[in-house]
Amino acid sequence: MYVAVKGGEKAIDNAHRLLAEDRRGNPDVPELTIDQIREQLKLSIDRVMTEGSLYDRDLAALAIKQARGDLIEAIFLIRAYRTTLPRFGYSQPVETSDMVLDRRISATFKDLPGGQVLGPTFDYTHRLLDFMLAAEGKEIDAPETVETDTDETPRVLEILARNGLMEPPDGIETDGRSEAEKADVGDLTRDPLSFPxxxxxxxxxxxxxDEGFLLAMGYSTQRGYGRNHPFAGEIRFGTVSVEFVPEELGFPIEIGEIEMTECDMVNAFAGSAEAAPQFTRGYGLTFGHCERKAMSMALVDRALRSKELGEPADAPAQDEEFVLSHSDNIQATGFVEHLKLPHYVDFQSELAMVRRMRAEFFGEDDDASTAEAAE
Amino acid sequence: MTVETQPAAPAKTDGGPDASNPASAAQRERQAWMSILAKAESKDLADRIGRLQNLPAYSVIRPAECGSVMVRGRAGGMGAAFNLGEMSVTRCVIQLTGTAEAAVIGHAYVAGRDKQHAESAALMDALLQTEQWHAAVKEMVITPLANVAADARRERSGKVAATKVNFFTMVRGEN
Structure with a gap:
């Protein structure tokens, strides 16, 4: 079997050269530049950065180009690159309350302090193909500009919290960890996940x-598999500063700004023996503008808190081992796609076994079938 | 571009160890310029530095190195910290050799993988710590970069503000 694998070297080489030519497409059409991808396929970039777990717009654009637009392949490239970077440390937790907002909406309060700011959104578009976009070089109408006000934009959930209607950010009950233990933040990139x-x-x-997986899981909770009756308390998209404390300086410095999307989901909670009825939280946070992902994440986060809140936990989205073990699209694609790699020896053994079982089933001489399988 | 001299956005030090310590005024000022240098466009920074005459010699103590910082968020935006994902960051350390205050060391940590950006930011950080260069770098580099950022922010928030919903309540039937 190994001989056959060695023999593929030339074919693999040629396949990759063919891939490179196909990636380029018709040479009469101008080649895509990294700048074009970064500037015009922003939401692809944002997804690749979030799931690739590395905020770098240019690298995400390069990955998308190399992957021919296959976003999971691009995420794979980013994850692989990420492992080559020395890590300088951990940032201070970003203060999303101080986000410079590009968008901020609430589905729970019409007149919230600071107002509803739509920002750049597909919401309220008619989802009709715009054939004008097919004509290149079309002038776009400059967006309207108004004098900015300086209204405060308090977090919607904190407005509820002031009245005691909302649980604290970390939940009604602590998960039994001390402050010191909480300060020791777990990191999946350092230690593999173990349950609980x-x-x-x-x-x-x-x-x-994976956005698609979380979307489906979140959707399942809405359809009744672990119903927890969510409202989009607040969705924010905008820019935050990242602070980091270099060891050699010993004080925090801002090292740059990143775009983020945040979703605070509000869920009614009937209360338990210990806790009064109140609202509970689900939380979603992503790099860039990934609103669907942030909302799905918040739904699933809340579903996974069912045990802590003493709710019946019998739906797939409430099963942390099921959800967390299958959410990563790189692990998933690795295991699914590995099936196409050579399994000749494995399959030979299966073949021999099935032949033997068939021989037994038909009452044939076992020796003959074993001899055949050994060929 | 406006030329008004507005104070650089102060670095956020709330909750920092020295937030209320008056002795750390110098540190806060340094945090502010490091923030502006890190957030500036690399080419804007290079352009600004290009206008400074007779820059002193310096040696690179830690050559610009690309790496990452793990960005943390908080559950519910205000709760316990969690690790969200990394960002690419480049750092650099230089030491001035051609000034009266020869031991001055400049540090930089800047988002992205632009080594020139990191080295330039480290050089400016060092110069800003010297009496000889502080005023010039502040006037020629820091203030203009802060203005560029403030202008961009103002323009963006103007466009965003135009998408603010003004709800009105429909009154039915009565009149």
Missing amino acids: TNRDLRLQNLARG
Whole structure:
């Protein structure tokens, strides 16, 4: 079997050269540049950065180009590159309350302080193909500009919290960890996941998780598999500064700005023996503008808190081992796609076994079938 | 571009160890310029530095190195920290050799993988710590870069503000 694998070298080489030519497409059409991908396929970039777990717009654009637009392949490239970077350390937790907002909406309060700001959104478009976009070089109408006000934009969930209607950010009850233990934030890139998990690891897993998988899981909770009746308390998209404390300086410095999307989901909670009825939280946070992902993450985060809240946990989205073990699209694609690699020896053994079983089934002489399989 | 001299956005030090310590005024000022240098476009920074005459010699102590920082968020935006994902960051350390204050060391940590950006930021950090260069670098580099950032932010927030919903309540039937 190994001989056959060695013999593929030339074919593999040629296949990759063919891939390179196909990637380029018709040479009469101008080649895509990294700048074009970065500037015009922003939401692809944002997804690749979030699930690739590395914020770098240019690298994400390069990965998308190399992967011919296959976003999971691009995420794979980013994950592989990420492992080559020395890690300088961990940032201070970003202050999303101080986000410079590009968008901020709430589905729970019409007149929230600071107002509803739509920002750049597909919401309220008619989803009709715009054939004008097929004509290149079309002038776009410059967006309207108004004088900015300086209204405060408090977090919607904190407005509820002031009235005691909302649980604290870390939940009604602590998960039994001390402050010191909480300061020791789990990191999936350093230690593999083991169950049961804490919320920090769950949130990291979900943040890296596949948007489609989380969307389906979140959707399942809405359809009744672990119903928890969500409202989009607040969705924010904008820019935050990242602070880091270099060891050699000993004080925090801002090292740059990143775009983020945040979703605070509000879920009614009927209360338990210990806790009064109130609202509970699900949380989603992503790099860039990944609103569907942030919302799905918040739904699944809340579903995975069912045990902590003493709710019946019998739906797939409430099963942390099921959700967290299958959310990563690179692990998933690795295992699914490895099936296409040579399994000749494995299959030979299966073949021999099935032949033997068939021989037994038909009452044939066992020796003959074994001899055949050994060929 | 406006030429008004507005104070650089102060670095956020709330909750920092020295936030209330008056002795750390110098540190806060340094945090502010390091923030501006890190957030500036690399080419804008290079352009600004190009206008400084007779820059002193320096040696590179730690050559620009690309790496990553793991970005943390908080559960519910305000709760316990969790690891969200990494960002690419380049750092550099230089030491001035051609000034009266020869031991001055400049540090830089800047988002992205632009080594020139990191080295330039480290050089400016060092110069800003010297009496000889502080005023010039502040006037020629830091203030203009802060203005560029403030202008960009103002322009963007103007466009965003135009998408603010003004709800009104429909009054039915009565009149």
